[in-house]
Amino acid sequence: MTVAWIECTAGASGDMFLGAWLDLGVPEAALREGLAGLAVDEYDLTVHSVKKSGITATKVDVVTQHSHHHRHLSHIEKILDDSNLPTAVQEKSREAFWHLAVAEAAVHGTEPEKIHFHEVGAVDAIVDIVGSMIAWHLLGQPECVVTPIEIGGGTVRCEHGVMPVPAPATARLLEGFPTYSSGVWGETTTPTGAAIIRTLCKPYAKRPFVNRKIGYGAGTKELPVANLLRIQLGEWASTQTYSGGEHSYQHGHPHHHEDVSSLPSPVEATVIEANVDDMSPEIAGYLIDRLLTLGAMDATWTPMVMKKGRPAIQLQVLCAPEKLPILQTAIFEETSSIGLRFYNVGKLELKRQMSEVQTPFGPIAVKTATLGDKAVNVAPEFEACRRIAEANQVPLKQVYQSAVAEALAR
Numbered sequence: 001m002t003v004a005w006i007e008c009t010a011g012a013s014g015d016m017f018l019g020a021w022l023d024l025g026v027p028e029a030a031l032r033e034g035l036a037g038l039a040v041d042e043y044d045l046t047v048h049s050v051k052k053s054g055i056t057a058t059k060v061d062v063v064t065q066h067s068h069h070h071r072h073l074s075h076i077e078k079i080l081d082d083s084n085l086p087t088a089v090q091e092k093s094r095e096a097f098w099h100l101a102v103a104e105a106a107v108h109g110t111e112p113e114k115i116h117f118h119e120v121g122a123v124d125a126i127v128d129i130v131g132s133m134i135a136w137h138l139l140g141q142p143e144c145v146v147t148p149i150e151i152g153g154g155t156v157r158c159e160h161g162v163m164p165v166p167a168p169a170t171a172r173l174l175e176g177f178p179t180y181s182s183g184v185w186g187e188t189t190t191p192t193g194a195a196i197i198r199t200l201c202k203p204y205a206k207r208p209f210v211n212r213k214i215g216y217g218a219g220t221k222e223l224p225v226a227n228l229l230r231i232q233l234g235e236w237a238s239t240q241t242y243s244g245g246e247h248s249y250q251h252g253h254p255h256h257h258e259d260v261s262s263l264p265s266p267v268e269a270t271v272i273e274a275n276v277d278d279m280s281p282e283i284a285g286y287l288i289d290r291l292l293t294l295g296a297m298d299a300t301w302t303p304m305v306m307k308k309g310r311p312a313i314q315l316q317v318l319c320a321p322e323k324l325p326i327l328q329t330a331i332f333e334e335t336s337s338i339g340l341r342f343y344n345v346g347k348l349e350l351k352r353q354m355s356e357v358q359t360p361f362g363p364i365a366v367k368t369a370t371l372g373d374k375a376v377n378v379a380p381e382f383e384a385c386r387r388i389a390e391a392n393q394v395p396l397k398q399v400y401q402s403a404v405a406e407a408l409a410r
Helices: 014-023 028-036 073-081 087-108 123-138 168-173 191-200 281-293 321-334 382-392 396-409
Strands: 002-007 043-052 055-064 143-146 155-158 161-164 201-203 209-218 228-236 241-244 247-250 267-276 298-305 311-319 341-347 351-359 362-371 374-380
Touching: 002 209, 014 028, 014 055, 014 123, 014 191, 014 209, 014 228, 028 043, 028 123, 043 123, 043 209, 055 123, 073 087, 073 123, 087 123, 087 168, 087 191, 123 191, 168 191, 191 201, 267 321, 281 298, 281 311, 281 321, 311 321, 321 341, 351 396, 362 382, 362 396, 374 382, 374 396, 382 396
Parallel strands: 002 143, 055 209, 143 201
Antiparallel strands: 002 228, 043 055, 155 161, 209 228, 241 247, 267 311, 267 341, 298 311, 351 362, 362 374
16 A cells, blocks of 8 residues: 655645645645545635745645635534545545544633634635545555644634644644654644544554655745655565665564565554543444444454452454544444544454365365465354254264365365
8 A cells, every 4th residue: 555654854734745745746636626626715725836945845825815714623524525526535634624623622611613713614724635635545545654743833813813832722633643843943743734634644664665756845934954744655674684785674583584475464443542431332333333334444342340449341342543533423322432542553364265175064165364475274164064964963072073174184
């Protein structure tokens, strides 16, 4: 899978994201065509090349007409619903504005649906966010990871007055992401840039990365560092050992010479957990089925004892990182839990294939897991074994063992 490695050494804003995506090769005409489908026309988009500390980059400016008109979240969602943008672009744009609204609502002590403020309603925010999602889609929807984020320092003047940097909404949007400040630079990461990061990105992991292409998006200020957002487009190294130039990366102990070339490459997955002690157990089985239908790799309940000796159950869900939003929504909807925790893990999975073996009782589907060229596990399809055992009035164990023997013999 393609990976976008995003570096925010001078912060991040919506126009910097647009510049970096275009610098990576997103066709400007295609970006403009996508934005033209929005019912928003109070702006002008300019794109030109600049140099920051000697590095050539793409600068995007969204020039808007001065207006005191503030849009609610519902207005933004209707603009997206009425557009002809791809579903993935609409969903990611809607998610980004939702994150913005939730952050602002938390700061001001209100509800997201009641928020009407500059950061969500301004035309430049709409263009920046939707344009970034269009560009991400045009690049093939790469997996996005972000390195520690420079957030600036000092104060910034907002619609509500002078505030510390990062602005309160930005600070909430970046919860869970590593950040740092290099001094009193003012605002380097904006709420719009933070919303894009929260929607598209996960914190980086120390994994070997193969770079294929680099794009630079320029900011406006002159800073002690090059005011650039850099996006490297490539992929995770597909082998256990990766060497390039003078650098090398290797798993395991340096003196361990066992051949691991047949081992599968690890992939990233997300674990969602919740402890529940006040829910009808009838719902538990239903929720597992629903989560698996929505794309979870696995979902389990485990008995446990909570405070005051209360018997309870712990939900644990394994999923691809991009499935986190839809699965956590389902958990909140179906359970009594009011809080979840989640974390990233590495996942190894053997290659599997389905085949059919002939047994004295009839054909049975068998799943075989292999490590390199070696079969390390054989598992007959349980329901097929059960049906055949019942039809032939023989022990299920006998049917199961017969299928395993035939599979191993092959």
